[in-house]
Amino acid sequence: MQRASQALVIGGSMAGLLTGRILANHFDQVTIIERDYYPKEPAPRRGIPQSGHFHLLLSRGRKILEQLFPGLQDELVAAGAPLLTPQNETAWFSPAGWAIHFTPDRAGFVSSRDLLDWTIRRRLASFANVRFLEGGTVTGLLANSDHTGVAGAVVRFCDKADSTEEKSLYADLVVDASGKVSKAPQWLQTLGYAPPQEIVINGFFGYASRIYQAKADCPADWHSVFVSTAPPSRTRGGAIFPIEGKRWIVSLGGGDRDYPPTEEAGFLEFAHSLPTPLIYNAIKDAQPLTPISSYRGTENRIRHYDRLSRYPENFVVVGHAACAFNPVYGQGMTVAALSAQILDQCLNQRQPHPDGNLKGLSRQVQQKLAHVHSVAWLFATSQDYRYRGSAGGKPSLVTQLMIQYMDQVLKLITEDADVCQTFLEVVHMIKSPTNFFHPSIVVKAIGQIIKPSLSF
Ligand SMILES: Cc1cc2nc3c(=O)[nH]c(=O)nc-3n(C[C@H](O)[C@H](O)[C@H](O)COP(=O)(O)OP(=O)(O)OC[C@H]3O[C@@H](n4cnc5c(N)ncnc54)[C@H](O)[C@@H]3O)c2cc1C
Structure with missing residues (x-):
């Protein structure tokens, strides 16, 4: 008899939940390990201290979430959003x-973050092949027998009476969605891999x-x-x-x-x-x-798993664990949604394999994620570089030129409805930033530069 395929997700916040939703289409059993115990109603919890702050779900994210959970927006509205x-x-x-x-x-879309997470979690829990393991902290990864990849994770369970036990959970695919506090660089080092290059830009x-x-x-x-x-x-x-x-x-x-x-x-x-x-x-x-x-922990932090020359099979890093942005630009949840879509596309391209072989998948996913990250990263860091006291290096010449060009585009959004619309569509990740360089906008932006010199 063919054995059941297993996927393990580390962390059950936005990136973990959306990843879990996708994996439910591809694996017989999906396990989401979350170190917190979830509240029984929409309420704050320790693992997402940001939930008391304003959260905007960008238009692109809103659309993807609706595809993943049809009727989600109506449900949120019925709950008062x-x-x-x-x-x-x-x-x-x-x-x-x-x-x-x-x-x-x-x-x-704006609701409290607590309501959004709770509603998604409830929807996901209704999938027969998804289970949540609460109160479990992943402490390391397990190598497969020939040391070419990851075969599972070590989890320390702590019950409400504070007694602990450690378990090894095996899976065909392990996804790290444990956020900025992710220990994946150290876990990989323990398995003999180099840690990813990490870049931090702090405004x-x-x-x-x-x-x-x-x-x-x-x-x-x-x-x-x-x-x-x-x-x-x-x-x-x-x-x-x-x-x-x-x-x-x-x-x-x-x-x-x-x-x-x-x-x-x-x-x-x-x-x-x-x-x-x-x-x-x-x-x-x-x-x-x-x-x-x-x-205050709002620095932009990217870990370049895509650039590692040796990368383990069966291990993917998503969400803030791979790339975190200054949240003021509202990109985190939408990037998590886009990452879930990428994982779905990559899994769809694979022929189902009886022994669960996913050779090459993890590197492919990490490289495709790098593209999504780079767009959001450029947007966030090109703003944060501008703070006089920002730390983490200086923008490249290309970024500097883009910043100057964007200054002119920004001036137009106060007076030009078409430019304002394009700007918002790019910010909301519906359109690519290349739209800023459409001839109709370039002409207007250049007009902004020469306008003052024509007036006496
Ligand atoms: C102040 C602030 C405002 C924000 N505003 C917006 C916004 O307007 N729009 C937007 O799209 N995004 C916003 N974000 C980002 C958003 O909060 C998302 O949560 C974020 O996109 C990343 O989600 P994540 O799931 O990758 O990580 P996190 O949300 O950090 O979740 C990580 C999860 O992993 C768990 N975990 C950690 N370590 C382990 C372990 N070893 N084992 C098991 N579980 C573990 C944690 O308990 C937690 O549940 C904001 C963030 C902040 C800080």
Whole structure:
């Protein structure tokens, strides 16, 4: 009898859940190992301390999640998440000023991160071949018999009474989705592989966030507000968005170590200092429902598994474990969704093999992921490089030229609806950044450069 094929996912946050969903199509049994115990309802947990901060699911991510879990958005809306309609536009104070308003089709989706994770987890748990092992911390990888690849993982289980036991779990494919804290570089070294090259670019951006009761009489003329930073001169930004439960999530952020304070007066003062008073006016007398939480580990960190000359079979690294971005650009969950799609495509291209042989798959996936990472990485780092105190190297000449060119494109989004639309479609990962170089935009951008010299 043919044995059942097994896949193991390390970490059950966004990247792990979406990977698990894809693997359920390809393996007889999928096991997601999560070191936390999941809450029984939408609620924060230790492993995703970022869940109290504003999370925007980009338009591309929203579409992929809907494909993976049909009806997901309706389910979130039924749970109280606000539905985007042409009437409730986001007011976007862009780096160049107020952008032209845009329609929800190009917008993303906002709910609390706790609700989003909980809803996806519940949907995934309904798959007969998916199981969650909670309270399990992966401590290492197991090598296969001829030492060409990974054959499983060592898991330390800690029950709620704090007693521990260690188990070896074997699988045909192991996916690391354990986030930034991933120990995969060390695990690979233990198996005799070189660690991946790691690059870190840090704009020293910090968040402070709080949830408020939404006021019934406000807003009158906006649904949500997003204030972008404009480094190096404008280090501060913020967002106020409605979420389920008739609440507002408010996140303030500052780059270049201009961190928003976490005490009441300082938090309000920071909101007041933004280039528009909309957020401050909304929250100054609103009822807070949570304390103010902060988050500072926002550096961009890429681990180049794709560049290793020797890479193990049957082992893939996805999500923040492979590439983490400054979250202010809202890319993490969408990149996780795109990565799940890539894994699906690569697995679809393989002939089902009776002995579960996936030779060459892991390298192929890692190289395709590198392409997705590079686009998001360029977008995030080209902004973060601009903070005067940023660390981790200087941008290449090409990046510097792109930054200068993008400055001109950004000026156009305050006055040109077509450019604004293209900009948003690129930011929301619906279109490739090459669209910024469409002749119609290049001509307008160059016009921006020569405009001042023509005026006397
Ligand atoms: C402040 C902030 C704001 C953000 N805003 C946005 C946003 O607006 N839009 C967006 O798309 N993304 C945003 N993100 C990113 C988002 O939160 C995602 O979680 C992220 O994309 C990466 O997810 P991940 O699953 O790779 O890792 P994580 O979310 O870090 O999850 C890793 C999981 O692995 C578990 N784990 C770790 N080690 C082990 C182990 N050894 N064994 C077993 N389990 C383990 C952890 O408990 C955790 O559950 C934001 C992030 C931060 C920090």
